[in-house]
Amino acid sequence: MKSLSSLLPLLCAVALAIAGPMLGGYLSDLVVKVMILSIFALSLELLVGMTGLVSLGHAAFYGIGAYATVLASGKDGGNLLVVLALSMGAAALYALVTGALSLRTRGVYFIMVTLAFAQMAFFVFHDTPVGGGSDGIYMYIRPAIGPIDLENRTVLFYVVLAALAATYGLLALIRRSRFGAALAGIRVNEQRMRAMGFPTYAYKLAAFVVAGALAGLAGCLVASRDGVVNPELLAWHNSGEVLLMIILGGLGHLRGAVLGAVAFTLLKELLSTHALVGPLADHWQLSLGIVIIVFVALLPKGLIGIAQRVSPQGAAR
Amino acid sequence: MSRFLQVEGLTRRFGGLVAVNAVTLDLHVGEVHAVIGTNGAGKSTLINMLSGEIAASAGRVTLEGEDITARSQPRRALDGVGRSYQRTTIFPEFTVLENCRLAAQAAHPRPWALWESSRGCATSNAAAQAALDATGLRSEAERIAGTLSHGAKRQLEVAMCLATRPRVLLLDEPLAGMGAEETDRMLGLLAQLKASHAILLVEHDMDAVFRIADRITVMVNGAVIATGDPAAIRTNPDVRTAYLGEEH
Numbered sequence: 001m002k003s004l005s006s007l008l009p010l011l012c013a014v015a016l017a018i019a020g021p022m023l024g025g026y027l028s029d030l031v032v033k034v035m036i037l038s039i040f041a042l043s044l045e046l047l048v049g050m051t052g053l054v055s056l057g058h059a060a061f062y063g064i065g066a067y068a069t070v071l072a073s074g075k076d077g078g079n080l081l082v083v084l085a086l087s088m089g090a091a092a093l094y095a096l097v098t099g100a101l102s103l104r105t106r107g108v109y110f111i112m113v114t115l116a117f118a119q120m121a122f123f124v125f126h127d128t129p130v131g132g133g134s135d136g137i138y139m140y141i142r143p144a145i146g147p148i149d150l151e152n153r154t155v156l157f158y159v160v161l162a163a164l165a166a167t168y169g170l171l172a173l174i175r176r177s178r179f180g181a182a183l184a185g186i187r188v189n190e191q192r193m194r195a196m197g198f199p200t201y202a203y204k205l206a207a208f209v210v211a212g213a214l215a216g217l218a219g220c221l222v223a224s225r226d227g228v229v230n231p232e233l234l235a236w237h238n239s240g241e242v243l244l245m246i247i248l249g250g251l252g253h254l255r256g257a258v259l260g261a262v263a264f265t266l267l268k269e270l271l272s273t274h275a276l277v278g279p280l281a282d283h284w285q286l287s288l289g290i291v292i293i294v295f296v297a298l299l300p301k302g303l304i305g306i307a308q309r310v311s312p313q314g315a316a317r
Numbered sequence: 318m319s320r321f322l323q324v325e326g327l328t329r330r331f332g333g334l335v336a337v338n339a340v341t342l343d344l345h346v347g348e349v350h351a352v353i354g355t356n357g358a359g360k361s362t363l364i365n366m367l368s369g370e371i372a373a374s375a376g377r378v379t380l381e382g383e384d385i386t387a388r389s390q391p392r393r394a395l396d397g398v399g400r401s402y403q404r405t406t407i408f409p410e411f412t413v414l415e416n417c418r419l420a421a422q423a424a425h426p427r428p429w430a431l432w433e434s435s436r437g438c439a440t441s442n443a444a445a446q447a448a449l450d451a452t453g454l455r456s457e458a459e460r461i462a463g464t465l466s467h468g469a470k471r472q473l474e475v476a477m478c479l480a481t482r483p484r485v486l487l488l489d490e491p492l493a494g495m496g497a498e499e500t501d502r503m504l505g506l507l508a509q510l511k512a513s514h515a516i517l518l519v520e521h522d523m524d525a526v527f528r529i530a531d532r533i534t535v536m537v538n539g540a541v542i543a544t545g546d547p548a549a550i551r552t553n554p555d556v557r558t559a560y561l562g563e564e565h
């Protein structure tokens with residue numbers, strides 16, 4: 001039972017890999033979108049769920065990764081690995097600088113400072129010509145390396161799936177490592193961690209940079225999917241949405257973050273479909289808000305809480 | 318006997334209030350040095366300053382002759398200055414063993430070794446087990462720490478301190494809220510530990526202090542008014558007036 005449960009993420013990945021070519025255009029596109037958002041949500045889970053750092057500026061790293069991808073791909077698409085490294089590196093660098101400053105604050109001040117840094121990045125792209133201003137910029141050709149060409153939708157699907165699997169695997173590894181144990185300790189009782197000899201600031205900064213780089217990865221993929229970037233990617237409501245996803249899914253669980261990204265995207269999709277909800281579809285923000293309030297009120301542990309209720313030992317991760 | 322941890326003229330001001338006023342004392346391996354005083358005498362502030370949790374306004378702390386006044390709290394902990402807290406500050410959602418293993422991990426952190434599991438860390442597990450054995454918590458190792466009895470939580474508090482393998486122990490009221498049996502066990506443990514550790518004990522239980530302490534420092538309003546062996550302190554007229562009360 002337990003071993004089956006721990007294999008679940010792997011089974012999901014294999015099922016997606018097999019089902020990939022069978023999905024139609026719309027469905028395939030939706031799955032890619034959900035997988036990218038899952039990477040984004042997982043990157044925030046490292047901060048919020050694992051380290052206890054509530055950031056309200058996570059979209060900055062996502063947007064910076066996306067912009068870096070478009071800028072680095074240039075007129076000929078560029079080398080995929082180079083573009084990927086540059087976008088993750090740019091996001092990580094911004095995380096290093098803003099993290100070094102914002103981690104000097106705590107609690108609600110940390111939330112405010114991360115939000116402020118994200119807004120700063122938003123306005124840099126919005127109000128300066130560096131990224132085409134408020135209209136954003138289009139990608140000429142998507143990056144490629146050898147036969148792995150993101151212009152091909154099937155290739156994009158598998159690259160995104162591989163990126164999600166790698167992100168999930170990395171975070172699962174972090175969770176069980178000494179680094180992850182220290183982050184969990186910081187989440188529960190930072191004062192005690194310092195008293196025991198952990199330089200907690202350095203640990204938190206490391207987590208912040210890794211989370212930023214992973215959000216940059218998600219940004220790189222979303223830019224490659226859409227072929228266009230605009231400042232909205234960095235907007236504060238994007239930071240809020242990804243926070244909602246991991247809360248909806250259940251904080252403190254990697255699969256909760258993925259579940260949250262899936263549920264959030266599907267809800268948004270369903271509630272804005274005229275065929276399903278009629279004229280209410282034009283006001284999907286309202287219905288989505290109400291649904292999320294109901295979910296959070298009924299499921300304080302998130303969607304993962306349902307799985308825990310069904311089989312208490314099944315949702316250990 | 319060498320001066321292991323030496324404190325000279327240590328002072329802490331909070332605005333106009335002098336919480337700790339030019340305190341000078343030293344700790345030796347093989348000795349339990351108790352610091353007593355009324356509430357608000359500055360005892361916990363003193364421990365906070367020695368462990369590096371709050372900075373000193375003036376004064377000097379040296380560990381084995383090395384000046385550690387400017388060192389951060391984590392650095393001091395790694396240098397061997399371990400502390401326990403007056404208010405229990407364990408990790409309530411982790412098991413007892415995990416609490417101690419995490420404490421031990423500070424000395425063997427290897428945060429970059431992501432492929433190694435924290436649970437499988439032999440070095441940290443050994444130190445954690447030793448700390449659990451010393452404090453009599455072995456049978457509780459797999460319990461969730463938050464579900465322990467108050468006395469057992471106090472034991473865990475000390476066990477976590479021991480798991481970091483300190484050479485100096487700064488214990489802030491380790492006996493608070495403990496029953497007679499638990500107190501006996503803790504005093505037995507301190508008697509054992511003092512052979513290899515320099516121990517500073519802040520404690521309100523006077524019976525326990527006079528039973529275990531080799532030296533006692535009395536603080537009043539942030540300042541030291543007397544230091545000496547228990548017999549001398551018991552008969553010191555200043556201490557009687559200021560602390561034990563006239564009628565003693």
